[in-house]
Amino acid sequence: MPRSLPFGFAFASRFRPRRPSGRRFPALAVAVAVLLAIFSHQSLAQQALTGDQIHALITGNTLQGSFMAKPLTMVFYPDGVVRGAIGLRGSDSGDWEIEGDNYCNEWVTYFGGVRRCYRWIPQGDGYLLENVDTFKDRNIQGRIVEGMPKGY
Numbered sequence: 001m002p003r004s005l006p007f008g009f010a011f012a013s014r015f016r017p018r019r020p021s022g023r024r025f026p027a028l029a030v031a032v033a034v035l036l037a038i039f040s041h042q043s044l045a046q047q048a049l050t051g052d053q054i055h056a057l058i059t060g061n062t063l064q065g066s067f068m069a070k071p072l073t074m075v076f077y078p079d080g081v082v083r084g085a086i087g088l089r090g091s092d093s094g095d096w097e098i099e100g101d102n103y104c105n106e107w108v109t110y111f112g113g114v115r116r117c118y119r120w121i122p123q124g125d126g127y128l129l130e131n132v133d134t135f136k137d138r139n140i141q142g143r144i145v146e147g148m149p150k151g152y
Contacts, residue, residue, distance in 0.1 A: 048130075049120040051098040057120070057144055058096075058103070062152075065126065065142015072142060075152040083152050086110065102132055111137065 049057065058076040063084075065072045070087030077083070082096040082105050094107035104117040116137055118129035126143035 047121055048101065049122070049127075051101045051103075054101075054103050054120050055098050060148065062145045062148055063127075063140075063142040064145050065140060067140050068138055072140065073149070073152075074142075075148050077148075082107075084110075103129070 059078050061076060063072070063074040063076070067086055072084065072086050074082055074084035076096060080095050080097055081093060083091060083093045084107075085091040092107045092110045094105055094110070096103065096105040098104070099117060102117040102119055104115060106115040107113060117132050118140065119132055121128045121130055123141070126141060129140035129142070131137045131139055
């Protein structure tokens, strides 16, 4: 014969509010984190300058900023020559060009003379140059100053 439960127990168990099991929260947190990562990556991609915008911004102008906590100057000549200095290491020169929506340069000695490419992402009154190479190099931060400084 089936055993019956006291009336109060059956009533209380049927109408008692459920507590969250706690298992849903981590899954929800992970889902939210994934969505935020996707949207933040997409918003960065949407904020990056196009190749035409980069070309118009830098041609005949100077980037003053920092690389690896050292002062950086890069001067962009209209003929595709770039000259610059990082910290006290002396100056260098090379070539620059726009490839798609990326700025690319190849210095004579900096970075071992290896060609590097960057997306330009506006940040406040300056730019983050995000390295897009397969072998990632450190990013560059700086602002554009009109014209070319004396001595370059």
